Amino acid sequence: MEDRLLDKIAEPFNLQLPEYETLEAMIDGVLPAVSRFSEPNVLPEDSPLYTNNWVKMTDRPGATEIVLYRFQGYQQGEIRVVTDGEIGSKAYEVEESGERIIVGESIMRDSFLYELSFIDADFLILRRHGNLANLPHPYLFFCREAIGTRLTWNEALERLVDKYRNSQFPLLAVGLFIAAMIALMLYFR
Numbered sequence: 029m030e031d032r033l034l035d036k037i038a039e040p041f042n043l044q045l046p047e048y049e050t051l052e053a054m055i056d057g058v059l060p061a062v063s064r065f066s067e068p069n070v071l072p073e074d075s076p077l078y079t080n081n082w083v084k085m086t087d088r089p090g091a092t093e094i095v096l097y098r099f100q101g102y103q104q105g106e107i108r109v110v111t112d113g114e115i116g117s118k119a120y121e122v123e124e125s126g127e128r129i130i131v132g133e134s135i136m137r138d139s140f141l142y143e144l145s146f147i148d149a150d151f152l153i154l155r156r157h158g159n160l161a162n163l164p165h166p167y168l169f170f171c172r173e174a175i176g177t178r179l180t181w182n183e184a185l186e187r188l189v190d191k192y193r194n195s196q197f198p199l200l201a202v203g204l205f206i207a208a209m210i211a212l213m214l215y216f217r
Contacts, residue, residue: 051087069126083176
């Protein structure tokens with residue numbers, strides 16, 4: 029009896045995400061719901077950008093390699109890129125606002141300007157600056173290494189949504205409601 033009551037209370041909050049064909053479509057679908065939980069920029073020295081190893085997620089069919097990124101240096105420096113154990117490097121520079129990042133082979137050669145769309149301790153989403161209609165792959169989506177090595181891109185984005193969906197759940201109100209129900213049952217018993 030109690031299990032069914034709890035299931036009925038929780039049912040509206042256990043919404044299933046629709047199926048998305050591409051990484052970009054799913055990011056466009058989930059960003060409006062989670063963007064308010066993002067850190068505002070990457071300026072603090074202890075920002076997850078500098079402290080985490082990031083796994084680049086892709087929806088490219090047949091892609092099985094794990095590409096690990098490590099941003100070394102504060103606000104500018106080298107990105108160590110490890111693809112299935114093979115080490116390479118890129119360069120990056122964070123602009124003064126902390127909301128834009130230049131990433132490329134070097135800062136002025138083969139580089140792109142990205143805007144911070146989302147960052148927390150587990151997830152990083154960068155959107156390439158420019159007209160999205162002209163960009164076939166406008167997003168770089170990264171997960172913390174422990175998540176990115178175990179999940180596919182769509183499972184990782186579902187985890188991002190679940191992380192903040194659960195934090196929106198009014199646990200205190202539900203807890204008080206359940207406590208009141210138990211108190212009433214004990215009182216009228």
